[in-house]
Amino acid sequence: MSNANEALLSARRRVAEAAAREAGKLALDRFRNRRFTVEAKGTQDFVSEVDKETEKLIRERLGAVFPEDGFIGEETGGTPDRIVWVVDPIDGTHNFVRGIGFWCVSIGLVVDGKPSVGVIYDPIQDELYSAAAGQGATLNGEAISVSATTEPTEAVVAIGSNFRKPPELHVNTIATLFEERCSHRGQGAGALSLALVSAGRLDGYFENHINSWDVMAGIVLIAEAGGYVNDFMADNGLMEGNTIFACTPGLKGFLSKATGFDC
DSSP, rough: HHHHEEEEEHHHHHHHHHHHHHHHHHHHHHHOOOOOEEEEEEEEEEEEHHHHHHHHHHHHHHHHOOSSSEEEEEETOOOOOOOEEEEEEEEEEHHHHOOOSEEEEEEEETTTTTTEEEEETTTTTTTEEHHHHTTTTEEEEEOOOOOOOOOOOOOOOEOOOOOOSSSSHHHHHHHHHHHTTOEEEOOHHHHHHHHHHHHSSEEEEEEEOOOOOHHHHHHHHHHHTEEEETTGGGGGHHHHEEEEEEGGGGGGHHHHHTTTTTO
């Protein structure tokens, strides 16, 4: 990596970390007082006024320092650019609006079509996950890595669900995990689940279709923590979403078989 590119990523990583913490504090205050409106965007798809407030804050903080960068947010949309932020202001909104403390702020950066910076902040635990291409991954400033798990019977993986694909695909994956005695979780926040994979707390995450703002930061975190992640950017994943398959390397073959996803 050139010094110029390293400096570009380092500067944006620092600003993203600060923006994520500030946005997370705003969201946590609202989460605790429980006074906010909620709208349905679709089947089991919700947005609160806090999502919108948080995305506005993040856009303003990033734009104030890097006004030429593009921005794609879950709530306000956007278009691709050579350097573009990809933001989910509250990943796990359904958990958030129901008072379940498993949600996060997710800020990713794509440079020349490559996921390059990832910052995920969990306000409930006050944990900041951060990574940049070629710079490693950290949790609250300490280096992290994916787990060394190789046996399905010792593994814990998270499986995301959606209504875009036939239900039997999800059911078949869960059935295979049960048959192989592999423990699984469905936690309702893809970005935070990916962060847990990067820190070795989970051993893998799979969802057969998910949006880019849910995964962009986590892709960088897991890659920099030594894990395997599929090429999410293929087939216009940035704008249309894609499958996400991420895990510790020792489980790649097993999870490929279990999910039917060809790595």
